[in-house]
Amino acid sequence: MADTIIANPTAGPATETTVQFLTPEGEFAPSESAEEYASYLDRLSHDDLQQFYRHMAVVRRFDHEGTNLQRQGQMALWVPSHGQEAAQVGSAFAAKPQDHIFPSYREHAVAHVRGIDLLSIVELLRGNTHGGWDPTDPANGNFHGYCLVIGSHTLHATGYAMGMQRDGVVGTGDDSVDAAVLAYFGDGSTSQGDVSEAFVFSASAQSPNVFFLQNNHWAISVPVSVQSRIPLYLRSRGFGVPSVQIDGNDVLASFAVTAKHLDEARAGNGPQFIEALTYRIGAHTSSDDPSKYQDQALYDYWVARDPIVRFETYLRSLGEGDAFFAAIAEEADDYAADIRHRTLALTPPPASIMFDHVYSEPHPVMQEQKLWLERYEASFEGDQA
Amino acid sequence: MADTIIANPTAGPATETTVQFLTPEGEFAPSESAEEYASYLDRLSHDDLQQFYRHMAVVRRFDHEGTNLQRQGQMALWVPSHGQEAAQVGSAFAAKPQDHIFPSYREHAVAHVRGIDLLSIVELLRGNTHGGWDPTDPANGNFHGYCLVIGSHTLHATGYAMGMQRDGVVGTGDDSVDAAVLAYFGDGSTSQGDVSEAFVFSASAQSPNVFFLQNNHWAISVPVSVQSRIPLYLRSRGFGVPSVQIDGNDVLASFAVTAKHLDEARAGNGPQFIEALTYRIGAHTSSDDPSKYQDQALYDYWVARDPIVRFETYLRSLGEGDAFFAAIAEEADDYAADIRHRTLALTPPPASIMFDHVYSEPHPVMQEQKLWLERYEASFEGDQA
Amino acid sequence: MSVTDLTGTATESAPASRVEELPMAKALNAGLRQALADDPKVLLMGEDIGRLGGVFRVTEGLQAEFGTDRVVDTPLAESGIIGTAIGLALRGYRPVCEIQFDGFIYPGFDQITSQLAKLTNRGSGAFSMPVVIRVPYGGHIGAVEHHQESPETYFAHTAGLRVVSPSTPNDAYWMIQEAIASNDPVMFFEPKSRYWPKGPVDFAGTAAPLHASRVVRTGTDVTLLAHGAMVSVLMAAAEIAAEEGVSAEVVDLRSLSPIDYGPIIDSVTKTGRLVVAQEAPGFVSLGSEIAATVSERAFYSLQAPVLRVSGFDTPFPPAKLETLYLPDADRVMEAVDRVMAH
Amino acid sequence: MSVTDLTGTATESAPASRVEELPMAKALNAGLRQALADDPKVLLMGEDIGRLGGVFRVTEGLQAEFGTDRVVDTPLAESGIIGTAIGLALRGYRPVCEIQFDGFIYPGFDQITSQLAKLTNRGSGAFSMPVVIRVPYGGHIGAVEHHQESPETYFAHTAGLRVVSPSTPNDAYWMIQEAIASNDPVMFFEPKSRYWPKGPVDFAGTAAPLHASRVVRTGTDVTLLAHGAMVSVLMAAAEIAAEEGVSAEVVDLRSLSPIDYGPIIDSVTKTGRLVVAQEAPGFVSLGSEIAATVSERAFYSLQAPVLRVSGFDTPFPPAKLETLYLPDADRVMEAVDRVMAH
Numbered sequence A, B: 001m002a003d004t005i006i007a008n009p010t011a012g013p014a015t016e017t018t019v020q021f022l023t024p025e026g027e028f029a030p031s032e033s034a035e036e037y038a039s040y041l042d043r044l045s046h047d048d049l050q051q052f053y054r055h056m057a058v059v060r061r062f063d064h065e066g067t068n069l070q071r072q073g074q075m076a077l078w079v080p081s082h083g084q085e086a087a088q089v090g091s092a093f094a095a096k097p098q099d100h101i102f103p104s105y106r107e108h109a110v111a112h113v114r115g116i117d118l119l120s121i122v123e124l125l126r127g128n129t130h131g132g133w134d135p136t137d138p139a140n141g142n143f144h145g146y147c148l149v150i151g152s153h154t155l156h157a158t159g160y161a162m163g164m165q166r167d168g169v170v171g172t173g174d175d176s177v178d179a180a181v182l183a184y185f186g187d188g189s190t191s192q193g194d195v196s197e198a199f200v201f202s203a204s205a206q207s208p209n210v211f212f213l214q215n216n217h218w219a220i221s222v223p224v225s226v227q228s229r230i231p232l233y234l235r236s237r238g239f240g241v242p243s244v245q246i247d248g249n250d251v252l253a254s255f256a257v258t259a260k261h262l263d264e265a266r267a268g269n270g271p272q273f274i275e276a277l278t279y280r281i282g283a284h285t286s287s288d289d290p291s292k293y294q295d296q297a298l299y300d301y302w303v304a305r306d307p308i309v310r311f312e313t314y315l316r317s318l319g320e321g322d323a324f325f326a327a328i329a330e331e332a333d334d335y336a337a338d339i340r341h342r343t344l345a346l347t348p349p350p351a352s353i354m355f356d357h358v359y360s361e362p363h364p365v366m367q368e369q370k371l372w373l374e375r376y377e378a379s380f381e382g383d384q385a
Numbered sequence C, D: 001m002s003v004t005d006l007t008g009t010a011t012e013s014a015p016a017s018r019v020e021e022l023p024m025a026k027a028l029n030a031g032l033r034q035a036l037a038d039d040p041k042v043l044l045m046g047e048d049i050g051r052l053g054g055v056f057r058v059t060e061g062l063q064a065e066f067g068t069d070r071v072v073d074t075p076l077a078e079s080g081i082i083g084t085a086i087g088l089a090l091r092g093y094r095p096v097c098e099i100q101f102d103g104f105i106y107p108g109f110d111q112i113t114s115q116l117a118k119l120t121n122r123g124s125g126a127f128s129m130p131v132v133i134r135v136p137y138g139g140h141i142g143a144v145e146h147h148q149e150s151p152e153t154y155f156a157h158t159a160g161l162r163v164v165s166p167s168t169p170n171d172a173y174w175m176i177q178e179a180i181a182s183n184d185p186v187m188f189f190e191p192k193s194r195y196w197p198k199g200p201v202d203f204a205g206t207a208a209p210l211h212a213s214r215v216v217r218t219g220t221d222v223t224l225l226a227h228g229a230m231v232s233v234l235m236a237a238a239e240i241a242a243e244e245g246v247s248a249e250v251v252d253l254r255s256l257s258p259i260d261y262g263p264i265i266d267s268v269t270k271t272g273r274l275v276v277a278q279e280a281p282g283f284v285s286l287g288s289e290i291a292a293t294v295s296e297r298a299f300y301s302l303q304a305p306v307l308r309v310s311g312f313d314t315p316f317p318p319a320k321l322e323t324l325y326l327p328d329a330d331r332v333m334e335a336v337d338r339v340m341a342h
C-alpha cells in the first residue's frame, strides 16, 4: 500500500494523491495516482536502475566529504544534500541532453548526473569562485549556475524556455529536438514573488518549463507550515500550471513523473509543476544549528524513509547482490578521496579575476583599478625582500 | 437564468460558478452559486438599495465631470471608474465602519461610500498633492490612500490586518468590534509578485483580509488573457485562500458576497478572495487611446451589461418611480457642479509641502533646503518690483 | 548597422548624409526598428509596447512589423520582465526591456542588481548579458507620483551595469543601437520630457562612442555639465550667462557609467570652474561623484568649489510644484554666479 | 528607555554607570530586548529570527521571552516582510525587520523606496512610518556571494529614509533603541564583522544623538572618516600613521543620512586633509558625497584633494579575494601618504 509520506501532521502537507512506486520498505507497490506514470518506468533498463543507485550513493558520500572538508577549514560553508538524493537523481535522469537545468544551490546530485565535476561546488563554497562551471560548455550538461538569491532563477528558467520556443525546439514532434527547462527550488522559495511571477510568465507564454520543488520541510529553521498551510503542489494550479505531488524519496516516482511532465513541456503543452516531498536530513548549511529547532520525531520518521536504503532493498529484491553494492561503495569512497585530494591542492584565485569578467566589453574603470591593484601589490614586494 | 457574463471567449475567464443575483436585464434570478449568499440580501432595506443606486449614479456623474475637467486642462490626468460602479459600491457597502480599506487608484465609488470628499481625487490628479485625504481622520471612513505602484498596497493591507489580530479585534464574536481589511486591485495587478506575497503572508498569518479583484479585462492595453489563461478567481486557492467569482456588474452580488467573506475574515477564518468580473468602459486614463486596442464587440457586450441601467430596471420592478431617479440625477449634477466649482477655485500648493512631511521628525537637510528655496524665491521679488 | 564599436571609430561606408528632423521618441523608434531588422536575436519586451506601441509610442508599429514573438506584451511584473530577459539572453537573445516609467523599475531592482549586473562575472565570462533596459525618466511632464523620477544613481553605483542617457534625437537613434549591440547590460535612460521636441537625425552619419562625453558648447569661464533633459537647460543657462558676459562651456555627459572624465577634466582645467546639474536629488548621487572626482583630479585648476544643482532631497513633489523642484536655467545661473564670484 | 530624542540631549536620570563587556551582537540583542520591554507596539519580524534567534543570533531568546506575536518568523519574502511591516506601522505598530544578509535586501527595494520612504510624505504627515530595517552588512567574514555587500548608497540616496550604522557595541545598544523610537523609517546597517569583538556597553549611560558624527581619535595632520567596520580599520591606520609621525584624527560617521557635517568640516578645517574610507564600491557612492561636500564647504582649508578609499567598482569578489578587495589599514595609509605629500 502507498505510504502516507508524512505521519506527523505538523510536518506539513500530505495528500492521498501523492505519487509513489516504492514503499519506504522498498516494495514496489504503486499508489493509485502512480498508475498514469507507470509506463515511464518501461523506459528504464536494469543498468539505469544501477545508475540511479550509483549516483545517489556517490553523491551521498561526496556530501559527507564536503561536510568533513568544511569542518577541517577547507571551506567557509557546506550545503548538504543528504536525504534529497532520490528527488534529484530521478528527476535529473528524466531530462534529455538537450534539456536545460536551472538549479538552486543544493542540487549536487543533479549536477553529478549532468556531468559536472563536483569539485566546482567545493571551489564555490570555498570562496574561490562565484560560479564554478561553464554552462555553455557541452561537457556540463546544460547545467546552469547555482543561484543563491532565493527564487530568482525560476524567472531565468522561464526566459530560457521562451527562447527555446523562439528557436523552434518545442512541439516539433522530433524527440531529439524538442527541449524543455527543468528548474529546482525549495519550499521556502515558494513564498518569493519571483517564483509566482515565473508561474505567471510561463503560463502566459506556455513555455516548456518544468518547475521541480523539493519540499524538504525547512527553510533554514522555518517549517514549511509557515510558508503554506495547504500542500504546496496546489500552488501553481491557480496560475494555470498543472501539478502533481510525489514521494520525493522514491527515485522511481521522481523519474517517471518528471519524465512525463518534461514530455508535456517539450510537446508544447506548457509549464508543469512537481512537488517532491523529501527531507533535509542534515543542517541547512554548515553554519546552521538544527538542534535549535529540529523535531526529533519528524527527523526519525524521515531517516526511516531514507531514499538510498529504500532503493537498495528494492534492487536486492530484483536480485542485485553484495558485489554491486560493494563496488559502488568503493567508487563513492574513491570519488570522495579524489575530491579531498584536489581540494587540498586548490590555490587561491588570482586577483585579476575580480576585474576581468565584470563586463564582457573593455571597461576603462576595470582596466584602471586592476592596474592600480597590481602596482599597489607590487609596492610591497620590496618590503618583503 | 444566470448570465454567462462573458460571451466572447477571447475576453478572458468565465465560469459557471459565477455568483449573480440580477441578470443583465435587471431581473432577480440568482445563479445556483448565489444561493449561499442570498441570506445576506436580507440585511438590505429599501433605503439601502436606494443608496446603492445613488452612489453609483453620483460617482458615474462625478467621473464624467473628471474627464471633462481633465480635457479642459484642470488636471494632467483622469482615471475613469465608469463601468465598475456596482463592483465598488456593493463591496464598499459590505464593509463595516471599523473595517479598513486599501484601494488601488480607480476606486472613486468606494471612496464616496466611505465618505471621502472626492475633490481630493481631483487634487491628486491635478498635481496638488500625492495623497489627498487623511486615512486617520474618522471622517474618512478608514479609506487609505490611493497606491499607484501596482500591487504594493496588498501587502500593506495584509500587515494592517496582522495588526488587527494583535489588537484583539478579530474573532471576538462581538459584531461591533471584529474588523477586517478590504483591499482592491486589478487584473493586471495579479501578475505582480507582491500580490502573490500578500496571499502568502495573509494565509500564513490567517489575517482578516478580503482581497477584491476588479477584473475589468484590461491592464491598460493588455487583455487579461496575457496575465492568465484560467479564471483569476482560482489564483488564490493554491495559497490556501478560498475564493469566489462574481458578476461584478451586479451590485447585489457584490454586496452579498463581500459581506459574507468579510464576516469570515472578521470571525478569524483567514483571508478571502473575490474576483468581480466587470469592464473598463472608458480609457485606462485620459492619456490612453483605447481605439488602438479595443475590441468593439466586447465593448458593446459590456455596455449592454451596464451596472447602473441594470439596477435601475430592478428598482423600477420593485416599484421605484421617476421621481426617485430624477432626484438622484439632480443630486449627481449638483455634486458634479460642486466639484467643478471647487476645482476651478483650487490654488497651487505652497512650496513648503515639498519639505514639511518627508520626515516626521525634524531633519536638518529639509530645514536647510526649505530655507534656501524661500530665500532663492525671495531673491526674484526685487526683479519683479 | 553603422555604429562604431564601443571603443573604436566609425565603420560605416556612409553614403550621402541623410538627415531628418525627428522627435526623440521617433528617433528611438527608428533605432529600435533598425536593431530589430539587423539582428533576428533582438527582441523587445514590456508592458503595453505591442498593440499600443508603448505609453510614449516609442515602439509604435514595431509589433505589426516584427510580430508578437519579437515585440512582446508581457504580463504586468517588472521582476518577471527582467528575469525572463536574463533567461532569454542566456539562450542567445538580445532583449530590450521597456520599463513603463522611472518609478516602476524598483520591483525589478533585485533582478537587475543581483542577477543582470553580476551574472557574467559569476560565470567567469563564459557568457555575456546583452540586455538593454529602457527607462523613460525625469520630470517636466506634469505627471503623478512615480512618473517623474530620476533614479540613475542606483544603477551607476551598481558594478556590472553600463548606464547611458541621450540628450538629442540623433544620439537617441545611435545610442540605442549601440546599447543593443553591446554585450553588456545597459541601462538606457530616456529623458521623457525630450521625447517630443524635434532635432536632426543623421541616418547616414556615424555614431559617437557610446561612453564618450561631449562638449556641446565651448566657453572659457565656467564648465556646465549634465545629461539628458538637463543639457538643454544648461544651453539656456549658457545663453543667459553669455548675456552677462560669462562664457560657459557645456558638456553633455551622455554616459553615466563609466564616466568619460577626459573631456570634463580638460574643460575644467581650461575654465577653472564647474557646475554639475541633474534632476535627481543631490544627496549621495551621480552629481556627488562628478564633483568629488573633478575636485580630486583638477584640484589645482579649480578656482572655485564644484557646485551641484539638483532636485531637492525630497521625493519628487506633486506636479504643480515641479518647476520649483527641478533646476531651471535660473537655478543653474545662481550657481554660476557663485562660482564666478570666486 | 533612556535615549535622547533625535536632536536633543540626554533625558535619563542615570543611576550609577553599569558597564559590561559585550560583543555587538549581544549588545543589539539587549537593545532589542529593552525596546520590546519598553513599548508593547514594538515587534520584530524576519526570516529565522524566532526559534533560531537569527542566523547571527542577534534576536536569540527574544521569541521565547516575548512570544510569537512580537517576534515573528515570517515567510521567506523580503518584499512581503517590508510591505507587511508598513501595514503594521499604519496600524500603530513599530516593526523592526531583519534582512538576513545585505545582498537579500533588493527584493524588498520597491517597498522601501516607493512606499516606506514616501508614505508619510504622501499622507501629508498625517501618519508616520516608524519602521526599522536591520541589515547585517559588509565583508571580512569569508562568506559566499550576496553575503558581504555594503549597499548603503542606495538608501542614503533615497529621500525619506534615515540611515545609520554603529561601529561599537555601546553605539549598537543605544542606536538600535533610538532608531526604534524614531518616528521615521531607519535603515540600520550592522557591520557584521564587528558582531563578535567585545567592547564596553554602558547600560546606564546616555545615548549620543542618533544622527551625530563623532571624533573618536584626535589628531592634527589628516582627518580619517568612515562608518561601521571601517572605523576600526581607520584606528589601526592612525596607529601606523602615528609611528610615521603623522597625527590622524578619526571621525566615526555613525549617521549616513542625514550626515552630520559639522564635526567633519571642523576637523578638516583643522587638519586640511581628508581620507574617506568605505567597504562599498566607490563609484557614485556615499564616499563620493562626502568628498564632494567637504571639497565644497572646506574649499579654502583643504591642502590636498579629498581621497577616497573604497572597495573596487566590481561585485564583491569570491571570499578568497576579500582581503584584496576590502580596504585595510595599508590601503588607507597609501592614501594618507598621498594627501600628506601635498
Ligand SMILES: Cc1ncc(C[n+]2csc(CCOP(=O)(O)OP(=O)(O)O)c2C)c(N)n1
Residues within 6 Å of the ligand: A106, A148, A149, A150, A185, A186, A187, A188, A189, A190, A216, A218, A219, A220, A280, A284, D047, D076, D078, D100, D104, D107
Ligand atoms: C532573497 C533571499 N532571502 C534570504 C536568503 C537566505 N536564505 C538562504 S537559504 C534560505 C532558506 C531556503 O529554503 P528553501 O527554499 O526551502 O530551500 P532549502 O534551503 O530548504 O533547500 C534562506 C532564507 C536568500 N538566500 N535569498
Ligand SMILES: Cc1ncc(C[n+]2csc(CCOP(=O)(O)OP(=O)(O)O)c2C)c(N)n1
Residues within 6 Å of the ligand: B106, B148, B149, B150, B185, B186, B187, B188, B189, B190, B216, B218, B219, B220, B280, B284, C047, C076, C078, C100, C104, C107
Ligand atoms: C509597478 C508598476 N508597473 C507599471 C505601472 C503602470 N501601470 C499603471 S496602471 C497599469 C495597468 C493596471 O492594470 P490593472 O491592475 O488591471 O488595473 P486597472 O487599471 O485595469 O484598474 C500599469 C501597467 C504601475 N503603475 N506600477
Ligand SMILES: [Mg+2]
Residues within 6 Å of the ligand: A186, A187, A188, A214, A215, A216, A217, A218, A219, A220
Ligand atoms: Mg526547504
Ligand SMILES: [Mg+2]
Residues within 6 Å of the ligand: B186, B187, B188, B214, B215, B216, B217, B218, B219, B220
Ligand atoms: Mg484591469
